[in-house]
Amino acid sequence: MNNYKKILLGLVLIGLVVMAVFAYQVYGTFFTANTNFETETYEILIPTDADYDVAFMAIAASVKDRDAFHETAVRKGYNANVKSGRFLLKQGMSNNDIINAVRSRNIPLNVRFNNQERLEDLAGRIATQIEADSTSLMEVMRDSTFLKKNGFTQENALSMYLPNQYEFYWNSSATTFRDRMFQGYKSFWNESRLKKAKKIELSPQQVSVLASIVHKETAKVDERPKVAGVYMNRLNTGMRLEADPTVIYSKKLLDGNFDQVIKRVLFKDLELDSRYNTYKYTGLPPGPIVSPDLSAIDAVLNYEKHDYFFFVADVQNFGYHKFAKNLAQHNANAAEYRRWIQAQNVKR
Known part of the structure; x- marks a missing residue:
């Protein structure tokens, strides 16, 4: 009987040791720090429809022990339930923390854009910030059915995208981006602004132009x-x-080169045959020559009432302009500017 008790006690002790070893291994696998980066946070981008292999490779560079991470992922079922999105890991996270982060904490980011001259430029800019690529963005931005339904044309579609900072999930689709921008556009054009536009006899799109x-x-x-x-x-x-600026836009458009820098408009440029050239054609161009910021839109809606018809850069107060009520006064101001520009030797 005593031998039986000794054997039983021995088995219990062995069992306890095995359990302790197992618990230690589990703790080490699940709860020991396993990050491999020195920055405070590390961004993980997991594409839409990614499988576990894609997700694992996106995460792998951020962990020290990939086998331990994989074991945790399998034990917690992450390998069969991958989520797409943008996730932030913190230095010192355990495998358990990492799995919890990448399966439930899709972190939004701030999307910013301004000074875009064409939809192509805007699509390229947005494609650097969210998952949607520039091709898919261009496709939905130029969707003729959407544009016609909402009162836009191919030429003035850029006016729908108001420069600002917007919060998006990284894995937002091109359609999600466009529709969100349209909702922002409608919110911006509230009753007050619509009344002001009507008072000056311009549509919201014309105001933007x-x-x-x-x-x-x-x-x-x-x-x-x-x-x-x-x-x-x-x-x-x-x-x-x-x-x-409309002449500069016309030249870029006709040349098919929006990367060129034009600092000076030449007399020959004034004859460029483009509907955007307001020296050649009366009225507004068919679309905006850049995505105007909100202050410019409100400046048009609340324009200053005065008798000035001309203005030219003020060479004594850089960034501002000299205004004139008549051509004689303007010519004098313009002559001063031409003398200055020639002294700077600006050819183009």
Whole structure:
């Protein structure tokens, strides 16, 4: 009987040792720190419809012991339930923490854009920030059915995308991005702004077109209502807008090269045959020449009422302009500017 008790006690002790070893191994596998990066956080991007192999490779560089991570993933069922999205790991996380993070904590990011001259530029910019590629973005942005239904054309579709900072999930689709931008556009064009647009006899899209010119003419927010007032005076009296930024846009468009930098408009450029060239054609261009920021749009809606019809860069107050009520005064201001630009030896 005593021998039996000794054997039983021995088996119990062996069992306890085995359990202790197993518990230690499990703890080490699940709960020991297993990160392999020195920064405070590490970004993991797991594509839409990714399987476990793709997800594992996305995570692998961030962990020290890949086998331990894999074992944890299998034990916790992650290998059969991969989630797409953007996930942030923190230094010192255990395998258990990492699995919990990548299967349930899709972290949104801030998408930013401004100064986009074409939908192609916008699509390229957005494609660097979310999963959707530029091709899919262009496809939905130019969807003729969507544009017609919501009052846009191929030429003015850019006006729907208001420069700002927006929160998106990284794995947002191209359609999700476009539709979210349209909702933001409708929110921006509230009853108050729509009334102002109607009062100056412009549609929201036309306001954006004029705002894009104002945006390009001056970076000084406090000067934009005054510049907008000049263009409204010209529109209301049937004058051509004669805006240099539209000539620059026309040249880029006709050359098929929007990467070129044009600092000076030449007299020959004024004859470029493009509907965007406001020296050649009366009225507004068919679409914006850049995505105007919100201050430029509001500058048009709240343009300064005055008697100025002309303006030129002020060489004594850089960034601002000199305004004139008549051509004689403007010519004097323009001559001063030409002398300055020639002294700078700016050829193009």
